[in-house]
Amino acid sequence: MLEHGGNLRAARLHYGGDDWIDLSTGINPVGYPAPAPSPDAWQRLPEPSPDLVRAACDYYGAPLLQPVAGTQAAIQALPRLRPPARVTVAAPSYAEHAHHWGRHGHQLRQIPYDALDAAVESSDVLVVCNPNNPTGAVVAPERLLDWHARLAARGGWLVVDEAFGDTARSLSIAAHAGADGLIVLRSVGKFFGLAGLRLGFVGAAPALLQALEDLLGPWAVSGPAQEIAIAALHDGAWQRATQERLARDGARMRALLAGAGIAAGGTPLFHWWPEARAEAFHDHMARRAIWVRLFREAARGIRVGLPAPEAHWRRIEHALQEWTREWTER
Structure with missing residues (x-):
């Protein structure tokens, strides 16, 4: 690892x-001062909670979200949902992105943030952290949406990791995440200080979210995590x-x-x-x-x-x- x-x-x-x-x-x-979960949260298999999805969509301003066991689960799964492709990962950034795209037959390259615009035409998938981890570099939403349009026009993907986006909400493009070819990752662990919950969300088109759910399998997010997250996401x-x-x-x-x-x-x-x-x-x-x-x-x-x-x-x-x-x- x-x-x-x-x-x-x-x-x-x-x-x-x-x-x-x-x-x-x-x-x-x-x-966040996590409330004690109900007995049902421990005793029942954790069916996906519609209340959790609604709370997350309201908080993140997204049309549709899929709960996952931390954004790490999505980072590991996404490269398996696409045939071999030309993948560009912004560098430096969270190392798990390049690590997993590089393990599944994709043609991987890592390039600096200031060279990303020129790399769009020669990429099938572009992966960006916004704000970036570890440097804090940011990309304007207008530029990200332009990259998405250029990629999606030929079946490409733009993956935007917004794990640290809670303190820079104006940068988020989660509201557009229902569009084909746009995938937005959000984390409950960072801003809410609840990394131990292992809970994140993926915003994307319905077909891709269904494929992701099928790959990750049932009961992906624990019952206690769902209850605690609902409380945190509602606590304005x-x-x-x-x-x-x-x-x-x-x-x-x-x-x-x-x-x-x-x-x-x-x-x-x-x-x-x-x-x-x-x-x-x-x-x-x-x-x-x-x-x-x-x-x-x-x-x-x-x-x-x-x-x-x-x-x-x-x-x-x-x-x-x-x-x-x-x-x-x-």
């Missing part, structure tokens, strides 16, 4: 210690308060990094920057029990998420100050 954030066991095994701050994911550290007051808090905390993290001479881009949920001394920075923070995400290859650099308690903010600030002093003295 590919390496991902959230692997605190590896950090503890290598560096020791218990009081770790995990900044290695872009998951909201103050997640919590959503509004969380949008405001994440905006504040994202700005605070950006300011902390700037104070250490780091010009980072990203979203309210995470920040990323290219770092020539990426391994050294990762090790510096880890020795202070702060776990950040190290990228060694195409997106060589560092990504940091958000902490929650004030004491964690102070520890991060102190570690950044030490980093600045250490490298200034050198």
Whole structure:
């Protein structure tokens, strides 16, 4: 399997210690207060809930959505629903996309975001994260819809991963996801801080959603996950308060990094920057029990998420100050 954030066991095994701050994911550290599921949610086979689909369509503004066990399930399934094709994946981006398209007989290439427009005519499938993970790069909805029209005119697909789209709702094209050739992925794990539910949604034309459901099989999403997600998707007051808090905390993290001479881009949920001394920075923070995400290859650099308690903010600030002093003295 590919390496991902959230692997605190590896950090503890290598560096020791218990009081770790995990900044290695872009998951909201103050997640939705999940209600206790009903006894039926545990005891009955989890039939797909129409209430869940309605709540998701209302929240995401989509005409039709298919619940899946996290967007990862869709990422792994989509390459199996199309004959061998010319597939272009924006790079750098979430590595699972290229990994799975490359395993099923497709002709895969990865190209930078600024070269995507020119690549549309020579692609059958184009895969884009918007906002991008890990860099935070974005593509305007108008451009995405133009790419979709050009691809769909010859039977192509545009796959848009909007897993981090909750804090940038104006970028979403989920409202158009009923059209042939457009596939939009949404995640409950990031903004709602409910990664453990393993719940996401796929917006696409009905025929493709049916093919996806047939491939994934029955009972794909657990009963407790469905009940908790219905509550979270309906809770507008919590959503509004969380949008405001994440905006504040994202700005605070950006300011902390700037104070250490780091010009980072990203979203309210995470920040990323290219770092020539990426391994050294990762090790510096880890020795202070702060776990950040190290990228060694195409997106060589560092990504940091958000902490929650004030004491964690102070520890991060102190570690950044030490980093600045250490490298200034050198």
